[in-house]
Amino acid sequence: MSDAGDRAVPDPLRGAAVPEATAAIEAVDLEVGYGHLPVLRGLSMAVRPGEIVSLLGANGAGKTTTLLALAGVLSPISGSVLMSGRPAPVGLHRRAAAGLALICEDRSVFMGLTCRENLRLGRGSIEDSLELMPDLEPLLDRKVGLMSGGEQQMLTLARALAGRPSVLLADELTLGLAPLIVARLLACLRTAADRGVGVLIVEERAKRALQVSDRVCVLRRGEIVMEGTAVEMSSRVAEIEASYLSETADAAVSGPRSIEQ
Numbered sequence: 454m455s456d457a458g459d460r461a462v463p464d465p466l467r468g469a470a471v472p473e474a475t476a477a478i479e480a481v482d483l484e485v486g487y488g489h490l491p492v493l494r495g496l497s498m499a500v501r502p503g504e505i506v507s508l509l510g511a512n513g514a515g516k517t518t519t520l521l522a523l524a525g526v527l528s529p530i531s532g533s534v535l536m537s538g539r540p541a542p543v544g545l546h547r548r549a550a551a552g553l554a555l556i557c558e559d560r561s562v563f564m565g566l567t568c569r570e571n572l573r574l575g576r577g578s579i580e581d582s583l584e585l586m587p588d589l590e591p592l593l594d595r596k597v598g599l600m601s602g603g604e605q606q607m608l609t610l611a612r613a614l615a616g617r618p619s620v621l622l623a624d625e626l627t628l629g630l631a632p633l634i635v636a637r638l639l640a641c642l643r644t645a646a647d648r649g650v651g652v653l654i655v656e657e658r659a660k661r662a663l664q665v666s667d668r669v670c671v672l673r674r675g676e677i678v679m680e681g682t683a684v685e686m687s688s689r690v691a692e693i694e695a696s697y698l699s700e701t702a703d704a705a706v707s708g709p710r711s712i713e714q
């Protein structure tokens with residue numbers, strides 16, 4: 454942790470002041486895997502309050518594993534996760550209570566309930582959700598199963614942010630969605646970050662990641678191989694994409710994941 458100095462920003466969860474340099478969430482030398490097979494190998498990264506960080510990498514690089522480890526779904530083999538400079542509580546539920554929100558690829562909405570009922574199941578108020586995502590207002594009484602994929606994703610994001618987390622982790626938030634919806638979701642992320650949330654997103658496309666993020670981390674085979682501000686990394690798009698391509702080529706030689714590329 455670097456010198457905190459005198460300056461402090463409000464902690465969105467507790468209303469207390471935390472040192473400005475303290476990361477909202479931080480992985481320290483994290484080794485995580487499935488069974489005895491390590492996927493993340495000594496991964497260290499941090500997301501500060503008020504910034505959007507994009508995690509990029511080829512299929513199978515370990516992006517989802519990183520989010521699940523930060524969220525407390527997966528326990529580390531070694532290393533640790535800190536929230537606001539303190540050891541993160543064990544398990545997703547405790548981490549959620551401490552201010553972490555996780556959006557998985559599956560959206561986790563209840564299809565048989567209405568949009569309003571789904572929002573009620575969140576940690577925040579319906580009013581806060583609508584303030585963040587006004588497009589949901591005319592959809593409040595619609596069954597979620599009848600909403601489009603993009604509308605469901607707006608619901609998921611608004612519900613997560615209405616709970617006023619200090620950290621938001623989102624996997625493939627915009628994958629396959631129409632440009633208008635993508636713009637709404639990304640604007641909402643920026644609003645959240647401007648209010649002090651530390652946001653980590655897994656983004657498929659390097660160019661979009663550079664447009665929407667403050668910083669970018671590139672993961673390859675469970676290790677961060679490139680990291681920098683969006684401005685620094687914008688001149689390295691070709692290098693980032695080449696990193697994906699080389700991983701895809703490796704996978705084509707080594708196993709069946711190449712089928713998914």
Ligand SMILES: Nc1ncnc2c1ncn2[C@@H]1O[C@H](COP(=O)(O)OP(=O)(O)OP(=O)(O)O)[C@@H](O)[C@H]1O
Pocket residue numbers: 487492510511512513514515516517518519
């Ligand atoms: N439940 C699991 N059991 C065993 N291995 C797994 C499991 N989930 C993921 N893996 C393996 O861990 C590695 C990293 O997977 P992960 O899902 O984190 O990658 P990713 O970067 O999110 O990929 P994608 O872009 O395809 O979503 C892969 O080799 C994958 O096969």
Ligand SMILES: [Mg+2]
Pocket residue numbers: 516517518624
């Ligand atoms: Mg994934």
